[in-house]
C-alpha cells in the first residue's frame with residue numbers, strides 16, 4: 001500500500017481498533033488448546049472478544065500451518081482486515097539451533113554471525129516470523145546473570161557495535177518483505193545487562209556517562225543499521241523503569257539517536273511499572289507508557305483496558321495513539337502483509353528448506369568457530385583416534401545442547417557426542433560411562449519447581465551416584481585418555497536463571513576428583529551458558545574446550561575439533577572469573593588509585609583469590625603456536641587529520657593450519673575522566689598455513705581515541721596513549737604514541 005493509503009486506513013479505524021493494534025498477546029489466544037511457547041508469566045489477559053480480534057500482533061506462534069490458521073481465524077472477525085504481525089524469539093536459530101549468542105560472539109567472525117542470522121531468518125520467515133526479537137545486544141559483565149548467554153558482545157562495546165549492525169543487516173536485508181528477511185528488534189533498551197548482583201530483573205543504576213561509554217554503542221549501532229523495532233527492558237534507568245522512561249525513549253532513542261521504528265515493551269513490563277512503584281495503578285501505568293512512547297504493550301492488559309478511557313479524557317493522548325498505530329501499520333506495510341497476510345509462509349518450502357543438509361553442514365562449520373580452547377597442556381589435543389579413549393560425563397549421551405532459547409528446535413533429534421565418537425573411533429578403542437548426572441535432584445528440582453513442572457525423585461541417589469562414579473573409574477582404568485563432558489543444565493542459563501554460585505555442580509567436581517586419581521590425561525568438553533568458576537577442576541585436567549551450548553550440530557562440530565580436522569579459533573568475549581565473588585569482572589576496567597601491581601596489603605585486591613580473571617577477555621588457544629614480534633608504528637604522533645600505521649609480525653610456529661584473532665587495544669594514559677586500562681579498537685581474524693609468517697597491519701585514527709567526558713561530549717584529548725597488540729587482552733606487545 002502507498003503511505004497515503006495507510007493514513008486513510010488509520011482514519012477509518014475506531015479508537016478501539018487503534019488501541020488493539022498496540023496490544024500483543026500469546027498466539028495461543030487464537031489456537032485454544034494448542035498452547036504455544038510462553039516466555040514469561042503466562043496469565044489470562046481477560047481481553048474482551050472484541051479486543052482480542054483487534055490486537056495487532058502475537059508472539060511465538062511458529063509453523064506455516066499454525067500461522068496461517070491464526071491469521072485466518074483473526075481476519076475472519078477483523079472489520080478492516082488489518083493482518084496480525086507474528087513476532088518470535090528466534091534467539092539462536094529456528095529448527096536448526098545454532099550456538100547460543102555468547103558463543104557466536106566468541107567466533108570474532110562477522111561472517112559467521114551474519115550467516116547464522118541469515119539461515120535463522122530464512123527458516124523462521126518461511127515458518128511465519130515477521131519480526132525476530134533479536135539481536136540482544138546488552139553489554140554484560142556479571143556471570144551470575146543467566147542472560148549473559150544471550151549477549152552477542154559480552155563485555156565489549158566495540159564488538160557490540162559490529163555485531164549489532166551486522167545482525168540487523170543480515171535479518172533485514174534491503175527489503176523486509178523479501179523471502180528470508182525479517183524485521184529485527186534490538187533489545188533490551190537499556191543497560192539490562194548491568195542488573196545489580198547479576199540478579200535478573202534487578203536494579204540498574206549508573207551514570208549517564210558510563211551508560212554512553214559502554215552500554216549505548218551497541219544499541220546505537222542497531223538503530224543506525226535501521227532496525228525496525230526496539231524492545232524496552234525490565235529494569236529502571238536513572239530511577240525510572242525503562243518502559244516508561246521519557247528521557248530514554250523520547251530524548252535519547254527518538255530525538256538523539258533518531259529512531260523512527262516501533263517500540264515494544266518487554267513481556268508485561270508496562271504492568272510491572274506498578275510493582276516497581278513507578279505507576280500508582282494500571283491506569284497510570286498506561287498513561288506513563290503512552291507518554292513515554294511505547295507503541296506495543298507485550299502481554300499485559302494495560303493498554304487494552306485503559307488507553308480508551310485516557311484518550312477520552314485527553315485528546316493529546318489520542319494523537320500519541322495515532323502516531324504509534326501509524327508506526328505499526330507502516331511496519332506491516334513494509335512487510336507486505338496488506339498484500340499477503342501470510343507473509344512468506346509456505347508449507348511446501350517449509351518442508352524442503354527447514355533443517356536441510358546444506359544448512360546443517362554450514363551450521364557445523366560455523367559452530368566450530370565458536371569454540372574456545374581454554375587449556376591444552378602438553379598438546380594433548382588434538383586426539384589420536386587410535387588411542388584408547390574413554391568418554392565420560394553427563395553430556396556424553398545428551399542432545400540437550402542447544403540452550404534455553406532454542407524452544408522451536410527438537411533437542412531429542414540432536415546427535416550426541418557418543419553417537420559421533422562411535423562413527424569415528426573403532427569400538428575396541430572406545431569405552432564410555434556417564435559417571436554422573438548433570439545435577440543432583442535437589443538442584444534440578446529447584447529449577448523444575450520454579451517452572452511449575454514435575455520434579456524428579458531418585459531412590460538411594462547418593463549410593464547410585466557413588467556407584468556410577470566407581471563404574472566410570474573402572475572403565476577409564478583401561479583407557480589411555482579420558483574425554484570428560486561436563487557443564488551446566490541448559491535450564492541454568494537464560495532468562496530468570498541467575499545463580500549465586502557459578503561453580504560446576506558438586507557431583508561433577510567429585511567425578512573429576514575421582515578420575516584425577518587414575519593419573520590419566522583428561523580432556524574436558526564444557527557445556528555452559530555463562531563463564532563458570534573452574535578453579536576446582538582447572539589444575540586436575542589437561543585440556544578444556546569451551547563449547548557453550550553449540551546447537552543442533554554441536555556433537556559433530558566438537559568431534560572434528562577434538563580429532564584435529566579443524567583447529568579451534570574462538571576467543572572469549574567475557575572474562576572467566578576466579579569465582580562468583582569476583583563478579584562483575586571485565587577487562588576494560590579503570591585503574592583505581594591502588595592498582596594491584598605488586599604484593600602489598602593496601603591495594604585493590606582480594607585476600608583470598610588473585611585479582612585477575614581465570615581466563616581473560618580475548619583469550620583462546622589454538623593447535624597452532626602463534627608468535628608475535630616486531631610491533632612497529634610508522635610515526636609516534638597523530639592529530640585529528642592523520643593516522644598511524646601499526647604493523648606486527650606473526651609466525652605460526654606449528655605444523656597446524658588455523659585462524660588467529662589478532663587484537664588491537666588502545667589505552668589513554670590519562671584524561672579529564674579516568675580511562676580504562678585498555679579498550680578493544682580493532683581485530684583481524686587471519687588464516688595461517690603451517691609455519692607461515694604474516695605482517696598484520698592496523699590504522700589508528702582520532703576516532704579510536706574518543707570517549708564521553710564529564711560534560712557528556714564525545715571527544716578525544718591530547719596526550720599520551722599506548723597501543724597493545726596480541727592474541728588476547730593480556731599477553732600483548734606494546735608501543736606508545738601521542739595525540740597532538
Ligand code: GLC
Nearest residue numbers: 039040059089133266267495
Ligand atoms: C522475555 C524476554 C525477551 C523476549 C520476550 C518475548 O521476557 O525478556 O527477551 O524477547 O520476553 O518472549
